Amino acid sequence: MKQTSAISDKLRLHFESALKKRISRVLELMYANPSELVDLESGEKYICSVCDMENKRCEREPDYRCEIARKCETEFKELELAVDRLHSGSFGFCMRCSAFIGIEELEKEPTRVFCESCASD
Secondary structure (H helix, E strand, O other): OOOOOOOEEEEEEEEHHHHHHHHHHHHHHHOOOOOOOOEEOOOOOOEEEOOOEEOOOOOOOOOOOOOOHHHHHHHHHHHHHHHHHHHHHOOOEEEOOOOOOOHHHHHHOOOOOOOHHHHHH
């Protein structure tokens, strides 16, 4: 369902630019140290490619990444989805009730998918 009447072309370009800038910042943070997790001592410790912190290798998740790395990956995915919604015409509309979220709220949090009412349910 396309709902493009609430966001003008000028605002669409503004949000697209803002989203792309945030994506660039997240990618810079994620890949400041481009090496993947590096073995330090006989496979027991790893260095996170995002924060350079030493972490013990998790037995359940051998490709362990620190919380910062996981947050960056999550934010990156949310930003990509926001760009997709922008291109499809559904950006700025609540995924539950289809109400327009509002420019001020989107400026604060452009990845937002629920209006105030539905977010509090």
